Amino acid sequence: MTAATASRVALLNADGSTSSAVLGEAPVFGRPSGPLRSRVAYAAAHVIPKAWGENVPGAPADIDWDATLAFRRHVYSWGLGVADAMDTAQRNMGLDAAATRELIARSAADAALAGGSVVAGVNTDHVDEPVIPLAAVADAYKQQLHFTEDAGAGVVLMASRHLARAAASPADYERVYSEVLSAASGPVVLHWLGLAFDPALAGYFGATGFDGAAETVLRIIESAGDRVSGIKMSLLDADAERSLRARLPEGVRMFTGDDFNYVELIEDDGGAHSDALLGAFAALAPAASAAIQALDAGDAGRYREILAPTQALSRQVFAAPTFYYKTGVAFLSWLNGHQPAFSMVGGLQSARSLPHLSEIVRLAAACGALERPDLAAERWSTLLRVNGVDA
Template sequence: MTTAALSTATAVTLIGADGATSSADLGSAPAFTRPAAPLRSRVAFAAAHVIPKPWAENVPGAPADIDWESTLAFRRHVYSWGLGVADAMDTAQRNMGLDAAATRELISRSAADAREVGGSVVAGVNTDHVDEPVIPLDAVIDAYKTQLHFTEDAGAGVVLMASRHLARAAESPADYERVYGEVLAAASTPVVLHWLGPAFDPALDGYFGSADVATAGETVLRIIEAADGRVSGIKMSLLDAAAERSLRARLPEGVRMFTGDDFNYVELIEDDDSGHSDALLGAFAALAPAASAAIQALDRGDSAQYRSVLEPTQQLSRQVFAAPTFYYKTGVAFLSWLNGHQQSFSMVGGLHSARSLAHLSEIVRLAGECGALERPDLAAERWTSLLRLNGVDA
């Protein structure tokens, strides 16, 4: 077993939206222990981000120029804590800076690296390599199949993502059933569906044929039941715990519910009498040590320790995923930088500018309080340098 090194408490300056400053103590890094055996009680994937070359032309509209060494090293960090990686998902900036060529290379490299180190990886399959904004349903099906076969050939598991093209082209729930039915029939192994809500992508409002979640859920169930075993699970990212529990209770036997609810994951993963959700979360990319320690506690049957470790992280996740929620990737990259997993606080498409200094300051405070800083001394040094760069006396 490997135990995280302890760090001395560190004081930092914080800044509010009105420019007023205060101080906070980042505390010490928690002594979480990496698992000696695979996690048992829950399946957990961290939806990982990509790390750009800080000196490259990663500006809005430019092709992504990725630091592959750091990007893959981050995935190995996740694997070392017993978690799987969900790659090329919205956390990796699909439709927000990660172009089609970079997506294909990410899937190929990530799948190859997972094989080398024994990691578990799934990857997003979408239609976003098609430039035309509006295409007919047959073209949506073909686009899905193109990415499906590429991802399967690369050796990654498949997460069938929600498609903007399908959202625009579909006129009824039957259209969704037709498209998913034909794509799932082409899959060589069972896949995970992904229901991404409009908080994450406004273009997906009314996905599965209705803005009413219960009605859309009926369509999802018909798709899963008609797939005859070709759906292994569904990731639900609606930020609606009640809706997730309702659909989870009706899933066919053997089909997992993967929570994508970054506001309510603590309760949804723990639930027992009514079942539980497994995890496929962008938040876990920023919280891999804590997520691992919490699931290890469940493996031991210690639900009190599970809550003790994971509950304090919930407020941090809610800050990272605060509205507009689709900019949560900035917080994930920011925490990666604070924890020393990347050289600079930068993102493809220039997205590191999507959150304010005050928003980031609150992330620093909450990360210190919940034990999400793996190296508080380094985090303090980097945060102080960012404040000074922005003219704040720190």
């Protein structure tokens, strides 16, 4: 533990009353001396706007590129990869098409310089029309696919709202995915995003229930051969993830996107485990790295000791309505000194209440997620005072 002096801060309860908490010393975690070995782990990173930019609802994203790329280098320094231009980066929630393209290009170039591993989301969201035919959906996917590959990033094939609207059957999903995967120059990761993250994806993969959708997913993967290297599953259902994981073809990785249950899913479970592609890891890079280093050393107990306490924090960040979790990720980034202001593109910093953020402060302190507790205390207390709370 560090020798920093503990800081006491006020906490705001839902009824307007206050309590207090001590932000104790930050844990001391060591950066890895080489690549992490036992798990492949990506942190789905957020974007940092210019604090003085016109980042109001409906406006084009005005991004602080220096801070945004510095955050990614912070993630790389802990041995984690970055999953960029995903929903954590406010894809479809403030990050417009032009900013998305620039983010992918800049992030891939910076990763090459930093020696980091980066994958980026490929979608159809540059198309303004809400409803387009299946052939146009496939073409839109391929446009972003080729751009991302040319930029030098790996590919995560995201779930498309356009495809959800246009597809009338599982066969329509299979047709579009087959065409897009055939156009890929290398293996890609599929993305199964649940309704908690995006209600517009109802009925994705041609079924309203898990079993039917899983059959479609497996047919897509099996017919793709070596074109699919893995699937990121974000259903917040550990049993569903285990069920699909057990049926994946050999060599296809399960990347957990389950921010409620990642501790148990990443750990070895009867000879099976999930790798990680998590928004939570953007807020927990030091702890995530240290936990996987423990697995590398064969110390499952130390893994649980480090990572298990973070689960309560992640469940608060990702609490319903889950799609506003990005606010908690940006809030923790600000508390930890990775961005100058608690601001987000699209003004999304207003999506969570002060009592909700207060609980994040308490849980982050409890699990050691505050990298600079003194700075976190100063910033949180200032935010409370600005909002009329005597801190």
